[in-house]
Amino acid sequence: MPLELVVNVAISGVLTGLVYGLMALGLSVIFGVVRVVNFAHGEMMTIAMYAVVVLFAALGLDPLLLVIPIAAAFFGFGYVLQAGLINPFITRPEHSQFLLLVAIGLIMVNALLVIFGPDARNVQVDYQLESFAIGPILFDKVRVIAAGAALATSAALFAFFKLTLTGKAIRACADNHLGALVVGLNVKHLYALTFGVGAACVAVAGCMMVLLVDVTPVLGPSYTLLAFVIVIVGGLGSMPGALLGGVLIGMSESLAGLFIEPSAKSMFSFGLLILVLLFRPQGLMGRRA
């Protein structure tokens, strides 16, 4: 097998992996702060993908311009979802929260199915097939753009959590729920903000992902699983870990597709997940609980 092919495939895997990483970052942020596992995460991503498909067809706007309004809408949606439905479940047992989000996910997938039907949709932008070369290595233009947007969003998120007062308050909630209540933080509001931020992340990831793959309603649950695999591998609650996990999984998927068989690629990811859970359950970059 020519080395150039392997390198090209690996690079395309890394670029896709950064978009995966951003998706997983949303999940990780939500779990890290709210301690609720968002079982409707991939379903939210497919909703964002369909939003791009619809708005692109209706307005003809470039998906890169659509990112901002869609992310803003998802922020609001996430806020309302957390404030209205999930906050009352914060003190309930894990399986109860799990079931709540499974129900929400079920409604999302099937609502999409009712509205759009089971057929695959996509967007065709004029730079879809363009690529550029550095030496013998080819870069797909859309993949580079998508990865760049994912990195920029992640950087903005890091800045938000490290530099702003609200970000600091959210981190305080994550570190010590009771302590945050004692010093008078409005924890429910901060939880809702966090869920909104996580939803915005997954919306941006969805807007980018729709440039790379066709979307169908049933993609939702598999993206949810993929996001789980990534955050567990990277470390649940660790932000750099989510990106690292995304890159690792993206690369292993594309290389497994090249060397073994495309349909076996996620078996590889789940194998990796099992190994990480057994030997480093806090994830590659997680802290021990």
Add this chain to the structure above:
Amino acid sequence: MSAQRRAQVLLAILAVALIVLPFVSGSYVLSVATLILFFAFTGQAWNVMMGFAGQLSLGHSLYVGLGAYAAAGLFFHYGIGPWAGVWLAIALCVVAGAVIGFLAFRFGISGVYFALLTIAFAEFTRIGFDHITWLGGAAGLFIKVEQRDTWDLLNLRGTPKMFYFVMLALAAGAFAFCTWLLRSRAGYYWQAIREDEDAAQALGINTFRWKMLAVVISAAMTGVAGVFYAFYYNNLFPEQTYHISRSIEIILGPIIGGLGTLFGPILGAAVLTILADSITEIMAAAGIEVPGVKQVFYGLCLLVVIMFLPNGIWPAIARRLGLKDK
């Protein structure tokens, strides 16, 4: 009448009704009833692990699939009937459950992480089975349909009525078994572990051993359900059998019915199956044939139950009936 006496009378009435049902109902009602009993059985099995011992498994489709493929594979390739295949199914599920339990509990994995580990194993196996051509791979494994007019219990070939009674026997057996388990030494240890594992350990309970026992029993029971599944539906696809949505189907019944209760899985299975089927009927009557509408309603109903009846339906009904039963 004491609460216990009242419970016995109600149970007897239910048993008689279930035995009489196939003689007075049509084939449609019978198929729905069989499905209810199937989910009552798998729910009971899952409940041993989660409801009794507090270990959340989201990968029970793994055991349904292993059991189904074990028995169907033997029958398909060697003509060995499920009366023998069921033991292979149980053995495989015990091994799988023991491996997952051993790895998880030895390495101190619990809660959300344990649940995700069970999903990972089920998904890993699903994709793996897609590539096992000896068992049909992704294209599916089909068992020949024959002898629909006689009862061949050893080979599980027969009329829908036979399948109903087989499932009824399994569900009743599981109910009796779980009733006994819950009142046995293991049952009390499990409940102690569920409520507070550290405290249980401090009292000298070997939590590792008892959690392993719960996983193994639950896996073996679910494997038996898998054998029934294979011979009832006569076709197996990894994409369906091992899929996470099947695991979720299994756990919905006991959670809606009442986690950790004995009657909850049965009631939950009945409520959910009847709900799903009546939605289908109403949709058909209204002439709506858009795929997904049914599941949206299903999801909404689920949402309402989780929000307003966090402990499930059965505890509320049991109080109303004056039964102190858990």
